[in-house]
Structures are given as C-alpha cells and as structure tokens.
Amino acid sequence: MKAPVSWIRDHVELPEALTVDELTAKLTMLGLKLEALVTPADAITGPLVVGKVLSIEKEPQKNGKVINWCAVDVGAQLNAVHGTEADGVGIVCGAHNFAEGDLVVVCLPGAVLPGNFEISARKTYGHLSTGMICSSRELGLGEDHDGIIVLPRDAGEPGDDAFEVLDMNDTVIEFEINPDRAYALSLRGIAREAGIGFGVAFHDPAQRDVPAGNDQGYPVVVDDTTGCPVFVARSVSGFDPSAPTPDWMVKRLTGAGMRPISLGVDITNYVMLELGQPIHGYDRATLQGPIRVRRASEGEQITTLDGNKRTLSGEDLLITDDSGPIGIAGTMGGETTELSETTTDVVIEAAHFDAVSIFRTERRHKLPSEASKRFERGVDPELPAAAADRVVELMVELGGATADPGVTVVGQAPGRRTVTADTDLAARVTGMEISAETAVKNLELVGCDVTVDGNRLTATVPSWRPDMSDPFDLVEEIARIVGYDNVPSVLPPAPAGRGLPLAQKLRRRVGLVLAGAGWTETISYPFLGDADWNDLGLPTDDERRRTITMANPLNAEAPQLATTLLPGVLRSLGLNVGRGNADAALFETGLVFLPTGREKAPILGVDRRPTEEEWSAIEKAVPHQPQHLALALTGQRERSGWWGEGRQGSWADAIGAVREVADALGVDIEVSAAALAPWHPGRCAEICSGDVVLGHAGELHPKVCKAFGVPARSAAAEIDLDLLLSLARATTPSPSFGSYPVAKEDVALVVDASVPSAAVEAALREGAGELLESVRLFDVFTGEQVGEGKKSLAFALRFRAGDRTLKEGESTAAREAAVARAAEQFGAVQR
Known part of the structure; x- marks a missing residue:
C-alpha cells in the first residue's frame, strides 16, 4: 500500500515537526512494515521551474511531424542565463496540448531527470533548444506521455520552483501490509494507526451523515445474501464526462500507484484508497432492468473491463441485469456498462462481498484487482453507505453532477463480534507490566468497545477488524501499542543438560x-x-x-x-x-x-x-x-x-x-x-x-x-x-593392539573375472580361522599370464595370537586352509 504523507496528514493531526523517518518507524512498530520511501523530487536534480509560454510557431517537418518552436519565460534571472529568444528561452516541443499564455513545467540545461536523462542545450529541427517542456512521465509522476503538464493559471510565476508547485516533495510511503490487516489498505486505516502511535486526534473520513434508504433508488435484488450481505446504490445525473480530474487528485492517485483514467473512474478509485471500500460505477443508460446479485450458471460468459471473455463457474458471484452478467462481484466490472466519455448518469455500487468467495473467484480466473485484493482480506461491512455518499459528493463537486434523491440499501452489516479475556492475559503472555487500565485503554484505541467485570473484560470488536476473533488477538493489539521493544529480555532457566540423543x-x-x-x-x-x-x-x-x-x-x-x-x-x-x-x-x-x-x-x-x-x-x-x-x-x-x-x-x-x-x-x-x-x-x-x-x-x-x-x-x-x-552400535570398540609378533602371509589367487573380490575375501576369512587378524586386497591383475576371463587377486593376510607367539608353521597352515576354502567355493587357483 502506497500512501502520500500529505494524504495521511489530512486525517490525523500529526505534529508539524514530525519527520517521515519518525512516522515510518512508529508505524513499523505497530505492524505496518516499511517497504520503501519515494520522494519524486529526489529523482531529479537541477533547475525545474514554472515557465510561461510567450509564443508558439508550428513548423511542419518532412517526415509529416509538426513541432512547436516556443518562446518560454522562465523568470528574469534564468532568462538572462539561458535566454535565446526575446524575454525567454527557446524550446522545441512535440506536444500540442498547450497554448500561448499557459503555464508549463520547464527543465533547463544542467538538470538530470529520472533514468539519468541529462538535459542540455542542443541543436534540433534547425533550432537551438534550451531545455525541455516536461510531461508527467518524464518527471516520474505518472504514465501520461501524450502531452506536457499544463499548470493552472494561478499556479505561480515564471521562474518559481516547480518542485513546490507540483508537490514533488511529498514523500510516498510504501507499506508491506499483512493479509490479516485489510483495514490498512486505505488511508483511513493508516491514519488511524498513526493517530494511535502518536496519541493524536484521528478524523475518520467514514464518519459522515448519510441519507437513509428509500424506495426511490435504483432497484437492486440480492439473491445470495451470504455472498453479498450489504448492497448500497446511489445515482447522480448530469455528470460532465469531459471534466478533467483535478491535479491534486491525479497527484494522490499517482502517488498511491494508480493510473488516472477519467474523472468518474478516478473518483471511485480515490474513495477506495481513502476509505478501503471498493466502488464500481455503471453507466445508467446501458443498464437494463434492476441490478441483481446471484451465483453464475456453469459455463455462463462475461467480457470484463480488460477485454477478455471469461467462462464462469457456478461458484462465481455475479452482478447482472436483464441483459445478463455485467460484472464479477468484487473483482472486475463488465465492459457493457462501463463509464465512458458519453456517460452523464451514473449508478454507484458500494457493496460488501464474502471474502472467501472473492478469493476463490480471483484465483480461479487469475484476475487480481485492487478491489479483490481488499475484499479477499475482509472489508469493513459498515462502509458501503459512507463510501457511496463520498463518491456522490465528489461527483457533484468536481463533475457538476446532481445527486438523485433515491438511496437503495439492501441488507445490513452483520453484528459486531465480542471477545472475552482476562484483564491480565496480556501481561502474562508478554511478560510486560500491563495493567488492566492499560489493556482497556489500548483496546479502545483500536476501536473496541470494552466492558470490565471483575478480572474479565469483554471487547466488542470494530467492524473493520475481522481478524480479531479470540483472546490472544486482543493480546496482540494491546502489546503492539505498548511496544514490542518493551518486552523484557529474560533468559529462561536452563534445564540440566542431558546431552544429545543417541x-x-x-x-x-x-x-x-x-x-x-x-x-x-x-x-x-x-x-x-x-x-x-x-x-x-x-x-x-x-x-x-x-x-x-x-x-x-x-x-x-x-x-x-x-x-x-x-x-x-x-x-x-x-x-x-x-x-x-x-x-x-x-x-x-x-x-x-x-x-x-x-x-x-x-x-x-x-x-x-x-x-x-x-x-x-x-x-x-x-x-x-x-x-x-x-x-x-x-x-x-x-x-x-x-x-x-x-x-x-x-x-x-x-x-x-x-x-x-x-x-x-x-x-x-x-x-x-x-x-x-x-x-x-x-x-x-x-x-x-x-x-x-x-x-x-x-x-x-x-x-x-x-x-x-x-x-x-x-x-x-x-x-x-x-x-x-x-544397525549401528552406540559405541564402537576401541582398536586392540597385540603385544605378540604378527605373522605375514601373502597369497595370489586366480578366479573367474565375474567373482567379486569381497566374496573371495569372505572365503579366506572363513577358512583361515581365529588366528587371522586382518585380510586386505592389495592388487588385481588381468592379462595373458592368468588367462582370458580370469583375474588374479593378491591378498595380504596377517596372523596373530593374543596370548602367545605363533609357532613355526601355524601361520602357513592357516593360510593353506584359507586358500583351500577359496578353492572349494570359487575354484581359486594359487599363483
């Protein structure tokens, strides 16, 4: 989850002097692990300023391309340094989405843009171009490369620092969000955590007066109330589809990692990022009959917004109208009812869907989306009405729409869960000194309603925390606010050593x-x-x-x-x-x-x-x-x-x-x-x-x-x-060394080449008797001397008695007995 710091500050009263490092350190200790810090201005060095277009001369080229030769005022001081035209600098620009008098962003010679792209004065198209008029993609602010950035007329004066004008010093924090903390996939959730961490006021953007449901809203039928317990629909009329998305919203969407598309779509994405509730907008002119939520028929098909036709499973939850499927619930809408450049009347969907159902649908169709990522982790079921109202507010404010009086509310959010635990459970589990008062206070900070009866407390879990279901979940919430860094380091007493198992x-x-x-x-x-x-x-x-x-x-x-x-x-x-x-x-x-x-x-x-x-x-x-x-x-x-x-x-x-x-x-x-x-x-x-x-x-x-x-x-x-x-023995006997002399006898035996030497060795051991101390194969020979298909095996035999010196002839007799045994078993012939 990417969150611009300025957006976080909109919802929580953080101290002005608080640094980004201090903020991320505190949020990491609370469980929102820092993944990356990105400040767009850090990727650019050199002069980046506001410029005013003084004149534009269109010059067609032989290749059919038309370039603009522009005179741009970048302020008196910079004009004097870089100026090549009257009262400004000359710049060649291939974009055509600006006019004389517009304020633009100019990168002057000596600057370095993202990707180590160095800017210098250079001869091109017959002119000396001194700098560059920049697009969003060239500054690393987005993917838009179709035209350059045109600033509002009141954005500043020529020569002003464009970093401040574009708010490029606003740091974006990327968090690694654990799967059980879906609430943190929103600015609402992150700001709440910041408020908890620093003990400052948090202003919940979901706390708003919303109109009650009535019978004038767009008709909605929910056949599967398990898959969709809550469905809210609101409508607006007279929306201007050509209205541009304001710069402040584009900056925040881009900073959060989303690509601006159009005002209608951008508003729904903005509210999803702000509150954590996925929203979908339908072109009312393309809807046929009431919206219905049901399970798909096996083999039913839909073409989704990405242009792919998908064959559905009977387990998929669908949004349909009289024409058939118009969206895969909680995952992706269909292309037949999407918002377009002609959409003036919009039906807004804010619904709550079952997490397991959305998870299985996403995996089944390999269709991950920002919406499914949130639904599969568990979205606040009490959010739909507030989220829909926020979308209506922005469409009215930014798109000139009129809010329709109809409000459709189908179903209701499930009751909040209660969890009971001992007041001293957190202290016992963590080893920290946590009083009952601290435990209650910390649970209330995360949104629980807590009652205490003796040494037991009962916490009513907030709707946005489906992960809190047992007493030890309460312990985790209490402990992370107290601070895991405060857990005492106490070595457990070591038991008496017993050594390694056998x-x-x-x-x-x-x-x-x-x-x-x-x-x-x-x-x-x-x-x-x-x-x-x-x-x-x-x-x-x-x-x-x-x-x-x-x-x-x-x-x-x-x-x-x-x-x-x-x-x-x-x-x-x-x-x-x-x-x-x-x-x-x-x-x-x-x-x-x-x-x-x-x-x-x-x-x-x-x-x-x-x-x-x-x-x-x-x-x-x-x-x-x-x-x-x-x-x-x-x-x-x-x-x-x-x-x-x-x-x-x-x-x-x-x-x-x-x-x-x-x-x-x-x-x-x-x-x-x-x-x-x-x-x-x-x-x-x-x-x-x-x-x-x-x-x-x-x-x-x-x-x-x-x-x-x-x-x-x-x-x-x-x-x-x-x-x-x-088969192993726990201990192996130590080697024994005889005190009496050893008798050495060598023997070379000719056997068939197929006879294993180990088998011959075993026969020698068997025949030699108890005087044999060791036998070792020291040579193998094949050749004409021993005959075809034969081999000669030479063994060193060592004889010794443990209680006496061997008498003359004892070792020879033992050797001959060994050879006889080998001859009997394998037809061995002594060389």
Whole structure:
C-alpha cells in the first residue's frame, strides 16, 4: 500500500515537526512494515521551474511531424542565463496540448531527470533548444506521455520552483501490509494507526451523515445474501464526462500507484484508497432492468473491463441485469456498462462481498484487482453507505453532477463480534507490566468497545477488524501499542543438560567422518520433476518414480517430493565442475518422501485439538520419510604434486566412503554386484548388512553424466541412512593392539573375472580361522599370464595370537586352509 504523507496528514493531526523517518518507524512498530520511501523530487536534480509560454510557431517537418518552436519565460534571472529568444528561452516541443499564455513545467540545461536523462542545450529541427517542456512521465509522476503538464493559471510565476508547485516533495510511503490487516489498505486505516502511535486526534473520513434508504433508488435484488450481505446504490445525473480530474487528485492517485483514467473512474478509485471500500460505477443508460446479485450458471460468459471473455463457474458471484452478467462481484466490472466519455448518469455500487468467495473467484480466473485484493482480506461491512455518499459528493463537486434523491440499501452489516479475556492475559503472555487500565485503554484505541467485570473484560470488536476473533488477538493489539521493544529480555532457566540423543549423535558422527575424509556437504531442495527422472535414466516402472505431487509447488517444473537425493547432489557436482572445481567430492543427508498409498489427511479446524481418531488418520496419511545419504565425486581423489602422481577418483571411492561410515557406526557391510540406474551396468554395487539392503554405489552411466554436466566415469552412492543407523552400535570398540609378533602371509589367487573380490575375501576369512587378524586386497591383475576371463587377486593376510607367539608353521597352515576354502567355493587357483 502506497500512501502520500500529505494524504495521511489530512486525517490525523500529526505534529508539524514530525519527520517521515519518525512516522515510518512508529508505524513499523505497530505492524505496518516499511517497504520503501519515494520522494519524486529526489529523482531529479537541477533547475525545474514554472515557465510561461510567450509564443508558439508550428513548423511542419518532412517526415509529416509538426513541432512547436516556443518562446518560454522562465523568470528574469534564468532568462538572462539561458535566454535565446526575446524575454525567454527557446524550446522545441512535440506536444500540442498547450497554448500561448499557459503555464508549463520547464527543465533547463544542467538538470538530470529520472533514468539519468541529462538535459542540455542542443541543436534540433534547425533550432537551438534550451531545455525541455516536461510531461508527467518524464518527471516520474505518472504514465501520461501524450502531452506536457499544463499548470493552472494561478499556479505561480515564471521562474518559481516547480518542485513546490507540483508537490514533488511529498514523500510516498510504501507499506508491506499483512493479509490479516485489510483495514490498512486505505488511508483511513493508516491514519488511524498513526493517530494511535502518536496519541493524536484521528478524523475518520467514514464518519459522515448519510441519507437513509428509500424506495426511490435504483432497484437492486440480492439473491445470495451470504455472498453479498450489504448492497448500497446511489445515482447522480448530469455528470460532465469531459471534466478533467483535478491535479491534486491525479497527484494522490499517482502517488498511491494508480493510473488516472477519467474523472468518474478516478473518483471511485480515490474513495477506495481513502476509505478501503471498493466502488464500481455503471453507466445508467446501458443498464437494463434492476441490478441483481446471484451465483453464475456453469459455463455462463462475461467480457470484463480488460477485454477478455471469461467462462464462469457456478461458484462465481455475479452482478447482472436483464441483459445478463455485467460484472464479477468484487473483482472486475463488465465492459457493457462501463463509464465512458458519453456517460452523464451514473449508478454507484458500494457493496460488501464474502471474502472467501472473492478469493476463490480471483484465483480461479487469475484476475487480481485492487478491489479483490481488499475484499479477499475482509472489508469493513459498515462502509458501503459512507463510501457511496463520498463518491456522490465528489461527483457533484468536481463533475457538476446532481445527486438523485433515491438511496437503495439492501441488507445490513452483520453484528459486531465480542471477545472475552482476562484483564491480565496480556501481561502474562508478554511478560510486560500491563495493567488492566492499560489493556482497556489500548483496546479502545483500536476501536473496541470494552466492558470490565471483575478480572474479565469483554471487547466488542470494530467492524473493520475481522481478524480479531479470540483472546490472544486482543493480546496482540494491546502489546503492539505498548511496544514490542518493551518486552523484557529474560533468559529462561536452563534445564540440566542431558546431552544429545543417541540418534543425533550417530547422525553427527556420519557427517564428521565424511568431512574428515575430504567430502563436502551440500544441501538441495527436495523437489523434483519428470526431467530429473529422465536424466537419471530411470525406467517408467521404477519405484522411485512413484512420488507425491504438491498442489502448490514453488516451481511448476519440479512439483514432486524427492524419493532420492541423487539429482540434487549430482546437480551440485555439475555446478562445481562448470565453475572450475574439477576435483569435487560432495555428500548430502536429507529426507526422502515415499508415498504410503493411504487415504488423504482430513482437513481440520483450528478451534480445538484433534481427537485421537483424527490424529491417527493424519499420521496414516503422512508419507514415510526415511533419511538418506547420497555421495558423488569426480576428478582426482588424490592430487598430483611434487610428491608424485595423483589418483583419479572412481567407483571404489564411493564404496569406500560408505565403508568408512559403516565402520564408524560399527556396522559390517557386504558389497556385491548389481544392476540399477543411474549406475553403469557392470559397475554397480549393492551394499548390504546381512539380509538388509542399504543402498547402491558405483560408476554413473555415461548418459547420466552427460545429462547432469559431470565428467564421464564420475561415481555416486546412495544408502538408506535410517536403516544403517538402526544397525549401528552406540559405541564402537576401541582398536586392540597385540603385544605378540604378527605373522605375514601373502597369497595370489586366480578366479573367474565375474567373482567379486569381497566374496573371495569372505572365503579366506572363513577358512583361515581365529588366528587371522586382518585380510586386505592389495592388487588385481588381468592379462595373458592368468588367462582370458580370469583375474588374479593378491591378498595380504596377517596372523596373530593374543596370548602367545605363533609357532613355526601355524601361520602357513592357516593360510593353506584359507586358500583351500577359496578353492572349494570359487575354484581359486594359487599363483
């Protein structure tokens, strides 16, 4: 909401010395947050003065355009500095809406207009033009560029400061208005808040004597009293449609962000901004029969003022006459009855419409308007009569109209709500010392009628505050006037520390292990779309494509909740590579959302706690949300340098990172070959712990690498972290160190290339017996020496007894037993 300061001062007796900064600071503390401050004069530097047109010479050009060569008096002092013509300066002007003797706004050389447009004396159309005669748009005062500004004859003398004449020093305050404070979408509401903040008198522009309804007014029938509880219609005759909108009204409309159109329309917009009540005017000559308020028939059509034909829903509230729809209630009028340059008799509509109905209509037709913005938030239902009377007053005063005696009033505003609360509730909630007297006084300041009975107060809420419905709304009103900056800063007593829960300790352990191993954590949005599934190369029947689609997504191209973290971490990897970080290892932990296939959650009110049955139904509808861990890496895992060659990262690093995490949690895992997108066939591993499948790791498919913009042979892993944590031990045993010598035995076994090394390692462990301390694969070899389809796996075996030194031959016997077991299971042959 944009509000010129001068307009605010019209309705509240603010101190003359009050600065704009002091005003905005106080209103912000009351809940009307400052969004911007704009003073039109600040966008212009240099001389901007009143000029008087002395002469005009029309000069046709070869291109068909006619320019005016003007002599303009800008005051004796400036004439002497810039003058090129007798008694004035010479200026070329292309506009034709002015005449000799008119007062205009002149920008002289040295000035800079909005948009950093510098003014200088320059040769054009065969003349030296010294300055510019300005239009509203060139000064940043509006969008009108069809003609220059012509000032009233009594606006001033040549050479006077045009900033003062145009009131360009009037600051416009733009407020960010919360949805529950519709009353502040008006100068009436903002001025009332200013009066409260500074304790000064507020003059309510809606407090006026209005004529009572009678049977002489334009006929109105309301079929849907729920959608339209109040409808007021007034009429004027003999309105002059050619009468110009006065400059003061144009300035205020423009300052408030609205474009002046015509006097009739401008008056309705002005009153809406002033009071907060949207108004609509009809050309009475185009109305056919009584005005009727009803719901639309399904498929009914209307052409609105923006020229679009709209097909209506049966839930839309309409304004109609005998010809059919003439407006969408509270949203936009129809073009058949709009005010035009021939309108002399006007029917004025000031009605109250149901907020929910207007909100749904606006969203359904994607038709936001200044009217709907107010109605959907809740307009004062007692305003229509005063607003209609104000429009009539201005049309009579500015447009030469005559007010018709007929006044139509259909329905009445609903009764005001009452709210009861303890007198000390505000003090208990805020921690401030707020007496019962202060509570009552502050509620009365915002417009409540308050009665007190013992330690209970009952507040009758003002009609313009539909948001005040429970005791804590009263607390908010009391507290904001006392001042939130007065809330004491008191630290609550800290309970005895119990440390982190086990689950949190384990999750932190995962992050610390990966960070210590050189991985960098990233965070991604949990929203995906069909493009992500296609980039991962997932088949159409892949379970990960079965997702939950959001009704109101942040991004229309990513409306689904993630069932995998891989797209996010791979896109982060691609961004790193694209920005020059070619060696990257990233990880992410986060929730994924797996649909349960159960019933939808019930939609409950907020007036009570859900029952056990309702709570159970809500929990059943919540999707399963396990926590996953995803990793991705590319480039060198070990950097090259003076110390030697580096090492390129590979699928083994992705599996190794999962192993490190599992080891830190005390979980034993097994790795076996698998085939699953987005990994490369034959280079994908399934990671298990016993019979539990934890996830997968390996080298990414080349097409996936290309889709995400990462180099070929990049690797990734994803595991169900919740599953892994459920298998974790609270504490992992400290490593033990034997005091007796270790016996070292190495063995190289030739097996089929399809046999996993992990399976061979498991066979060696099983056959070696209890003397085996460790087994480590240190070499893999393929070539002619071992034969086609074969590979050689070299393992380092370490044997030790915890209570003695091994005897000669014990380690050899254990090694041979291990080799025998591998030969039995896989046909391994020792090299």
